[in-house]
Amino acid sequence: MSTIPNLTLNNGVQIPQLGFGVWQVPDAEATAAVRTAIEAGYRSIDTAAIYENETGTGRALQQAEVAREELFITTKLWNSGTRDWSGPAGRDAVLRAFDESLAKLGLEYLDLYLIHWPRPMHGSYDNVWKAFEQLLADGRVKAVGVSNFGPEQLNRLFETSSLVPALNQVELHPHFPQHELRAFHAEHGIATEAWSPLGQGRDLLTDPALVKVAEKYGRTVAQVVLRWHLQSGVIAIPKSVTPSRIRENLDVTGFELDADDLAVIDGAATGVRLGPDPQTFDWN
Ligand SMILES: NC(=O)c1ccc[n+]([C@@H]2O[C@H](COP(=O)([O-])OP(=O)(O)OC[C@H]3O[C@@H](n4cnc5c(N)ncnc54)[C@H](OP(=O)(O)O)[C@@H]3O)[C@@H](O)[C@H]2O)c1
Numbered sequence: 001m002s003t004i005p006n007l008t009l010n011n012g013v014q015i016p017q018l019g020f021g022v023w024q025v026p027d028a029e030a031t032a033a034v035r036t037a038i039e040a041g042y043r044s045i046d047t048a049a050i051y052e053n054e055t056g057t058g059r060a061l062q063q064a065e066v067a068r069e070e071l072f073i074t075t076k077l078w079n080s081g082t083r084d085w086s087g088p089a090g091r092d093a094v095l096r097a098f099d100e101s102l103a104k105l106g107l108e109y110l111d112l113y114l115i116h117w118p119r120p121m122h123g124s125y126d127n128v129w130k131a132f133e134q135l136l137a138d139g140r141v142k143a144v145g146v147s148n149f150g151p152e153q154l155n156r157l158f159e160t161s162s163l164v165p166a167l168n169q170v171e172l173h174p175h176f177p178q179h180e181l182r183a184f185h186a187e188h189g190i191a192t193e194a195w196s197p198l199g200q201g202r203d204l205l206t207d208p209a210l211v212k213v214a215e216k217y218g219r220t221v222a223q224v225v226l227r228w229h230l231q232s233g234v235i236a237i238p239k240s241v242t243p244s245r246i247r248e249n250l251d252v253t254g255f256e257l258d259a260d261d262l263a264v265i266d267g268a269a270t271g272v273r274l275g276p277d278p279q280t281f282d283w284n
């Protein structure tokens with residue numbers, strides 16, 4: 001069984017540094033994938049209301065032979081344009097969305113709840129964050145955070161609330177390493193969580209520089225990339241529906257990348273995102 005280290009969030013809550021993501025896993029397949037992940041040793045699961053697989057994910061959580069307190073479950077508020085999140089009704093809409101997610105997951109509490117996208121073109125989400133403050137105060141969630149936020153949106157939160165997000169989940173992998181944002185997070189006590197940590201299994205995993213490093217350690221490129229995340233102090237949540245890959249991605253604690261190889265991986269940055277730019281991207 002792998003021994004994934006925990007990181008301590010800014011409110012003292014511990015989060016496993018490697019978790020299991022389920023974006024694009026259909027609800028009907030989520031139960032098997034999450035069950036395989038938990039059996040392999042993952043204790044942190046990352047879903048979202050918009051993934052439409054909270055029910056299937058929840059089914060695996062009910063079946064798991066692991067105590068609830070050993071699991072770390074994250075889901076995200078889908079703050080799309082279909083509801084008025086920022087207006088006066090925003091707070092109640094958030095609380096309703098939280099209840100819906102919790103019911104689908106079949107849980108009494110969440111470990112982490114995130115605002116999924118900033119949508120800065122729609123102005124403030126002060127009411128959303130107020131609802132998050134309430135959920136935290138009521139003990140319905142252990143930690144709250146954001147996703148896809150930039151320094152501008154984080155500064156805005158700092159101006160309106162003393163509750164600093166526990167983490168910011170953003171696109172991050174060796175081709176898009178987010179150095180500046182990570183430095184900003186470190187300055188403010190916000191943990192960095194990487195989405196698409198394997199570059200969505202595309203060009204990153206055949207990058208010749210990374211293939212060379214992987215060969216040196218007798219590991220796969222995916223394992224070397226996940227090891228780079230861990231040694232960079234980043235939380236990673238790789239997704240796979242393939243049982244052998246689910247296990248492979250967790251088997252990353254038995255080796256250490258040396259400084260030269262970390263530098264090679266850092267040097268692979270292209271600055272090209274795979275996902276949309278959260279500063280300009282809107283969902284409807
Ligand atoms: N907050 C956000 O806005 C946001 C956005 C995107 C993602 N996320 C979260 O981050 C999680 C991970 O990101 P992601 O799903 O975009 O991408 P990812 O984890 O970087 O890559 C997943 C892809 O890589 C393949 N793969 C996994 N392990 C592999 C291995 N060892 N060797 C070769 N290929 C491998 C998978 O294929 P198979 O499944 O076929 O094995 C899948 O196609 C998501 O599931 C979600 O929880 C959040």
